[in-house]
Amino acid sequence: MSLTDLSIRKLKAPSSGQRTYYDAALPGFGVRVSQGGTKSFVVLYGKARKRKTIGRYPDTKLADARREAKRIQSDVTLLEAAKTVAPKPISFSEARDKFLEHCETKNKPRTVRDYRRLLNKHFKFRKNISDIDRKDVMSVVTALNRTPSESQHAYVAIRTLMNWCATHGLIEHSPVPSLRFRSQSRSRILSDEELRAVYLRAKSFRYPYGPIVQLLILTGQRRSEIAALRRSWISGHEIMFPQGFTKNKREHRIPIGELTQSVVAELPSGTDLLFPSRYDEEKPFNGWGKCKRVFDAAIDVTDYTLHDLRRTYSSNMARLSVPLHVTEKLLNHVSGTISGVAAVYNRHSYLAEMRAAVQAYEQRLSEQIHPSRSQPT
Numbered sequence: 001m002s003l004t005d006l007s008i009r010k011l012k013a014p015s016s017g018q019r020t021y022y023d024a025a026l027p028g029f030g031v032r033v034s035q036g037g038t039k040s041f042v043v044l045y046g047k048a049r050k051r052k053t054i055g056r057y058p059d060t061k062l063a064d065a066r067r068e069a070k071r072i073q074s075d076v077t078l079l080e081a082a083k084t085v086a087p088k089p090i091s092f093s094e095a096r097d098k099f100l101e102h103c104e105t106k107n108k109p110r111t112v113r114d115y116r117r118l119l120n121k122h123f124k125f126r127k128n129i130s131d132i133d134r135k136d137v138m139s140v141v142t143a144l145n146r147t148p149s150e151s152q153h154a155y156v157a158i159r160t161l162m163n164w165c166a167t168h169g170l171i172e173h174s175p176v177p178s179l180r181f182r183s184q185s186r187s188r189i190l191s192d193e194e195l196r197a198v199y200l201r202a203k204s205f206r207y208p209y210g211p212i213v214q215l216l217i218l219t220g221q222r223r224s225e226i227a228a229l230r231r232s233w234i235s236g237h238e239i240m241f242p243q244g245f246t247k248n249k250r251e252h253r254i255p256i257g258e259l260t261q262s263v264v265a266e267l268p269s270g271t272d273l274l275f276p277s278r279y280d281e282e283k284p285f286n287g288w289g290k291c292k293r294v295f296d297a298a299i300d301v302t303d304y305t306l307h308d309l310r311r312t313y314s315s316n317m318a319r320l321s322v323p324l325h326v327t328e329k330l331l332n333h334v335s336g337t338i339s340g341v342a343a344v345y346n347r348h349s350y351l352a353e354m355r356a357a358v359q360a361y362e363q364r365l366s367e368q369i370h371p372s373r374s375q376p377t
Contacts, residue, residue: 220313
């Protein structure tokens, strides 16, 4: 049968034991239904046709389960081939393309784009992957020392590629040494005047970048989370980011105030995504670099990133005497004041406390944006 969400929902529990329904589109991939009605995705892999459970439906989405099944089957096929057949020397470019193809099944599109850019731009080896040594790799990495961030990212990309090649039998071991990069964490916080300038610029700037920046300032969320925000995740005075979407993969629920609601209400309708890509309505906006350059050209605010708006949000919450654990709840931090054992036992949502904090923050921001309105007449 062809597995779809509709067909899976219609599957009935067997009178006893378990029954597996396999997908016609992907051999070896299927749904196992237990007597109690539990539905789990499974995959058969390898010559021995071993079975592995991927996840339960509907917690695990069909598309995600099918992608994971492909990855498992692909990985095992490569490993078995490496054990039974003498490895045939392949060029660096061939290994790179195989690696990127594999990444597309398990990594986020942005990660794949970054790997592709870094590997194509900096590592132009014209030799077999097995002939590349440490000197070859490090000569490229050290040549980028004048741009520390690019050097570190390039190192991570080539190290990940070489580790993947070693795992899949394309080389005996990775020639990339383990390095520690010294990175200085950013501490930039926008002043009230700078935040006002950015917000007013965002208010008049074109869709979708302008409204995205407004929501970044108003909610303190990450740019990827706001860019991929959906209407179906907004209900009344709340946004609910679903499990598996955010950085820590946990469901994240936050209250929103009147300012935030007014920004959302003025957005174009027609798609579930609030900020779809101009080229594909099913993908979120991703034109950060060019839009920010045009955006910044008209304001006197320099040396700031969009992530600095999140840090500024947190600092302004502190200025309003919002308890740190409430701010961390708003920011969806899981390694802060409530973590470890405390996080296990403390299941309070702090929704009322977060709502009060958001209302106070929006009130203060309104006074910053329109100071004359807050003056007594």
